[in-house]
Amino acid sequence: MSDRRAIQSRFTPLNRLGLALLLAFGSAAGAQAQSLQELYDAARGFDASYLSARAQADSAQYKAAQAEALARPTLGVGVGPSVQRTEPINGVNYNSLVVQGSLQGKYALYNPANARTIEQAKRGLSVAAADLEAAEQDLIVRMAQAYFDVLAAKDALGTAKASKAAIAEQLASAKRNFEVGTATITDTRETQARYDLATATELAADNDLRVKGVTLDQLVGRVGVVPKPLAVPVALPAVMPVNVEPWVSQADELHPAIRKAKLGLEVATLETAKARAVDGVTVDMSGAINVQNSNNSLKDATAARAFGEGTTRSANVGLSINYPLYSGGANQNRIKETLALEEKSRNDLDFARRSVSEGTKRAFFGVQSLSAQVKAYEAAESSSKLALEATQLGYKVGVRVNLDVLNAQFQLFTTQRDLAKARYDVIVNGLKLRQASGQLSAADISSVNQLLAK
Secondary structure (H helix, E strand, O other): OHHHHHHHHHOOHHHHHHHHHHHHHHHHHOOOOEOHHHHHHHHHOOOHHHHHHHHHHHHHHHHHHHHHHHHOOEEEEEEEEEEEEEEEEOOEEEEEEEEEEEEEEEEEEEOHHHHHHHHHHHHHHHHHHHHHHHHHHHHHHHHHHHHHHHHHHHHHHHHHHHHHHHHHHHHHHHHHHHHHOOOOHHHHHHHHHHHHHHHHHHHHHHHHHHHHHHHHHHHHOOOOOOEOOEOOOOOOOOOOOOOHHHHHHHHHHHOHHHHHHHHHHHHHHHHHHHHHHOOOOEEEEEEEEEEEEEEEOOOOHHHHHHOOOEEEEEEEEEEEEEOOOOOOOHHHHHHHHHHHHHHHHHHHHHHHHHHHHHHHHHHHHHHHHHHHHHHHHHHHHHHHHHHHHHHHHHHHHOOOOHHHHHHHHHHHHHHHHHHHHHHHHHHHHHHHHHHHOOOOOHHHHHHHHOOEOO
């Protein structure tokens, strides 16, 4: 009997609290967990938004190849049979079957507008690459957000269960004390109210976990995905550089939105040059080989030849020089239109730079604030544990009431939940900072993956 009491005495309230948390979080960890890298690789082959952007990027190379065809010659062949009815000539009436064939070619020797079109197509290829990079960065952020949202929801559910278990134990203690006359009914009713609230909180946390799980499942195309938790002790990466200016300057060089806006301005400038080239000279070379075969209904060979029966061949090569004299003002107004669109593209570039700079600064200061919050929550967790131990001791000796213990427990559970959430937010917002500065890549997924339990 004494051994049993000794064993029970080892399970102080905080020890029982730790056991409850271990059971709550450990149940999920028992399933086959998957790392962030594994799920990201799955999402790259399943996410419709990313696959759409990749297909769009693939199509851009074929569009560029179409424009490059303007610098190459064209070749075509044509065949045309015809039947001719000839009225009597010198007393002769006959029908003729004429078959004509031709091989025609054309090559633009000098056409500045074509050269500008080819340059525009090359810029379009770079724009597609920037769009694909932006889509991949968006997928990384969505993947990390969904992954750590599930972990945060699991932690919240585990905290809710542990809190409910601790309150249930306190409720049983309050009922026993009331039965023996050492406590009032008020303690029992207050604890019962806390227990009912904890039950509602647990139900809400369980539903939130289900919803977050559906989002993660939908992203990777699997069912019942279980993400790996952070390795313990948690070691969050530092934000480097520690000043915002390097992040902003790098964003101006690397961000896909700025690169796309720069390319858009270059395309608009080329469009203006192309519109001006329309008013200039163009030189084309063309050639053709023609074959014509004619058969008529005349029986006499000499007469048939006299009326044009047989095969004839001809070939020609020529240059055509074109210069527009008057187009009704269409070309002049086209130039004015492209100049206005060029100014629009210049303003779009300025807007992209300002937006990226603002977004980078917001993300940087957000990560700094979250990192400071993590340190504050870690200190608060230690203080809350000490406060709970002191309150529980005071309750045993009669200087604290049951409500004080419940408040101390609630403060500890809330702090632990908020600490876990803040850690996840630091990681996700760190990725968002790299996205805002245009530096985010698949290698960052590997870096975050190192923070997870093996």
